Amino acid sequence: MVTEPITFKDVLRGQELIEKLTFFNSEVQQATYELSSGGDIKDWVTFHKIDNTDKAITEIDAPGKEYSRAIAKINIPQDTPNVEYEGEVIIATKSVEEEIEGSGASLVLRVDRKIVIKITDSEIIKFSTAILPLKYSVKAGDPLQIKLIYTNKGNISVRPDVEMKIKKNNKTVFTAIYPYPEEEESAKPFEQKELSYIEWSTRGQENGKYIIEVKIKLGDEITEERDFSFNVGHDMSYYLGALAGIGSGRLGLMLIGIGVLLLGVFFVRTFIFKKKDWKNVTSFVGNLFS
Numbered sequence: 641m642v643t644e645p646i647t648f649k650d651v652l653r654g655q656e657l658i659e660k661l662t663f664f665n666s667e668v669q670q671a672t673y674e675l676s677s678g679g680d681i682k683d684w685v686t687f688h689k690i691d692n693t694d695k696a697i698t699e700i701d702a703p704g705k706e707y708s709r710a711i712a713k714i715n716i717p718q719d720t721p722n723v724e725y726e727g728e729v730i731i732a733t734k735s736v737e738e739e740i741e742g743s744g745a746s747l748v749l750r751v752d753r754k755i756v757i758k759i760t761d762s763e764i765i766k767f768s769t770a771i772l773p774l775k776y777s778v779k780a781g782d783p784l785q786i787k788l789i790y791t792n793k794g795n796i797s798v799r800p801d802v803e804m805k806i807k808k809n810n811k812t813v814f815t816a817i818y819p820y821p822e823e824e825e826s827a828k829p830f831e832q833k834e835l836s837y838i839e840w841s842t843r844g845q846e847n848g849k850y851i852i853e854v855k856i857k858l859g860d861e862i863t864e865e866r867d868f869s870f871n872v873g874h875d876m877s878y879y880l881g882a883l884a885g886i887g888s889g890r891l892g893l894m895l896i897g898i899g900v901l902l903l904g905v906f907f908v909r910t911f912i913f914k915k916k917d918w919k920n921v922t923s924f925v926g927n928l929f930s
Contacts, residue, residue: 641662641663641664641731641751641753642662642753643751643752643753643754644753645753645754645755645756646659646753646754646755647755647756647757647758648714648756648757648758648830649758649760650758650762650794650795651716651757651758651760651795651829652716652759652760652761652763652795652796652829653716653718653759654716655715655716655795656713656714656716656828657713657714657716657829657830658711658712658713658714658828658830658831659712659755660690660709660710660711660712661709661710661711661712661729661731661753662707662709663702663707663708663709663710663751664708665702665704665708667704668704668705670701670702670703670704671701671702671704671733672699672701672702672733673702673708673732673733673734674698674699674731674732674733674734675687675699675700675710675730675731676698676730676732677712677728677729677730678727678728678730678752679725679728679755680725680726680727680757681714681727681728681755681757682727684715684717684727685713685714685727685729686712686713686715687710687712688710688711688712688713689711690710690711693711693713699734712729714755716757716759720759721759722759722760722761723759724756724757724758724759725757725758725759726754726755726756726757727754727755727757728752728753728755729752729753730750730751730752730753731750731751732748732749732750732751733748760795762795763795763796764794764795764796765794766794767790767791767793767794767798767800767827768790768791768793768864769789769790769791769800769856769863769864770787770788770789770791771786771788771854771866771868772786772787772788772789773785773786773787773852774837775870776870776871777871777872778842778870778871778872779873780842780843780845780847780872780873781841783840783841784839784840784842784852784870784872785837785839786804786838786839786852786854787834787835787837788802788835788838789832789833789835790833790834790835791832792827792829792830792831792832792833793830794829795829795830796829797827797828797829798826798827798858799826799858800827800856800857800863801817801819801820801856801857801858802818802838802855802856802857803815803816803818803857804816804817804818804838804840804852804853804854804855805852805853806840806850807851807852807853808845808849808850808851813845813850818838821835821836845872846872847871847872848872849869850869850870850871851868851869852867852869852870853865853866853867854866854867
């Protein structure tokens with residue numbers, strides 16, 4: 641487990657904080673780790689498996705030479721004063737009795753990670769959104785898929801909505817508002833939340849370039865705006881695959897030969913007529929192999 645301290649600022653009383661813990665078992669055989677906490681937050685922390693966040697655990701099995709993960713939930717009591725609290729989460733191997741010079745001794749390997757929590761009375765709304773198209777070019781009829789990742793940096797849960805407008809040749813061809821899914825939990829404070837894809841069907845749409853305008857809204861307030869372009873009718877992965885296939889045959893060798901010849905001509909031209917224009921040389925080489 642990494643030992644870099646974790647700091648939560650501007651935390652409200654009664655709030656639940658979630659921190660994912662990742663640790664690596666460097667041994668070949670499976671190991672069992674005990675999970676605990678200490679300091680000011682000792683009684684606030686419970687541990688859970690990634691796939692079962694309801695049931696608390698005190699230990700977890702870790703396969704050899706693999707990463708394992710657990711979740712630490714930190715519940716701030718309602719009567720907590722507005723001060724700073726320090727504690728730690730602890731991962732330790734289960735104690736093993738070993739004979740040392742004829743006497744039994746307990747050997748435990750332990751890693752602590754410091755946690756600092758600063759309590760406040762003020763509600764703070766602060767989050768950012770990563771808007772990530774899976775592809776910028778799709779085949780005609782295939783859906784455009786967009787992934788949304790919310791990073792909540794504030795101290796209250798948020799459920800942002802998405803407004804999307806799609807244009808072609810400055811003409812709007814589609815507009816819609818996607819409410820935050822009812823079945824999804826809110827993006828909790830200090831949590832990163834990834835949502836299912838937003839999809840737009842290109843079936844029946846013309847090939848060519850489109851512009852997408854995306855607005856992230858919290859209530860009536862627009863918190864973020866992004867726009868990007870994509871193409872319908874051209875899946876670039878197909879062309880990259882075709883080029884990879886060409887490169888393995890005679891035609892590929894011929895293309896490489898032509899490239900080398902052009903590079904030679906460019907070098908001759910540069911050195912004879914432009915006296916070592918290195919900027920043009922590096923630009924040409926970069927473009928040739930990009």
